Amino acid sequence: MAKPWILGLTGGIGSGKSAVAQCFVDRGVHLVDADHAARWVVEPGKPALAKIVEHFGPQVLQADGHLDRTVLRTLIFDNPEQRRWLETLLHPLIGQEITNYLAQAQSPYAILVSPLLIESGQYKLTQRVLVVDAPEALQLQRTMQRDNSSAEQVQAIFQAQASREERLRHADDVLLNDSDLSHIAAEVERLHTFYLTLRGGQP
Structure with missing residues (x-):
């Protein structure tokens, strides 16, 4: 095929x-949603989440250990430098996740x-x-x-x-x-x- x-x-x-x-x-x-991939790469236990916490501090975590997107958005919203840092970290990982899922298509x-x-x-x-x-x-x-x-x-x-x-x-x-x-x-x-x-x- x-x-x-x-x-x-x-x-x-x-x-x-x-x-x-x-x-x-x-x-x-077969469909892959980039928004879902963006969520998967920052799940608890994933290296990206640890790096984000290390960079921004524990305030970006919810009580259950998940990423608090609202807090993170506020931190990067008016700060292009921080936004670029985050994008540099996440975009390649999201790209990899997307590629892996697309590769499973039948x-x-x-x-x-x-x-x-x-x-x-x-x-x-x-x-x-x-x-x-x-x-x-x-x-x-x-x-x-x-x-x-x-x-x-x-x-x-x-x-x-x-x-x-x-x-x-x-x-x-x-x-x-x-x-x-x-x-x-x-x-x-x-x-x-x-x-x-x-x-x-x-x-």
Whole structure:
């Protein structure tokens, strides 16, 4: 069997990445979520967590020994130097974790879902990029409803992510998600059928 090629799946916050990803999983496609990999590498007992505690102090730990992400976020939010230190530690480990999981794929192609696929350079692990796109007003509305957050909070996340134009520039395929779930399912079915005809992600 040919080695599966890798599809990168990304989109801005509230674009509907998770719904699209689930549709691919329902069709038997092996999927790795970069957010999950980012959590695995800092589980209790993992070397990365020990290094983070050594660097930032025990305040970054919850009582049960897990990483307190809220505290860590506060410590690096306004401190580019500390953020870079953390990224230098974690990005290679996350990349390794992702590669290990993708290597287990049994489907003709596998998917790497990452909100920061472009920004983190993870798109270099993929042969093709699918961007889930949605009008910004709709992204804003969905995220506010889902996370119970204010427009200002969502706008701040928009600022931290790659711009819509930047993402679309990297896209081989775009799925416009401005309708309902049946529309997503039909689009995924169309793309999936097309992807099964590809070798190495290219026609």
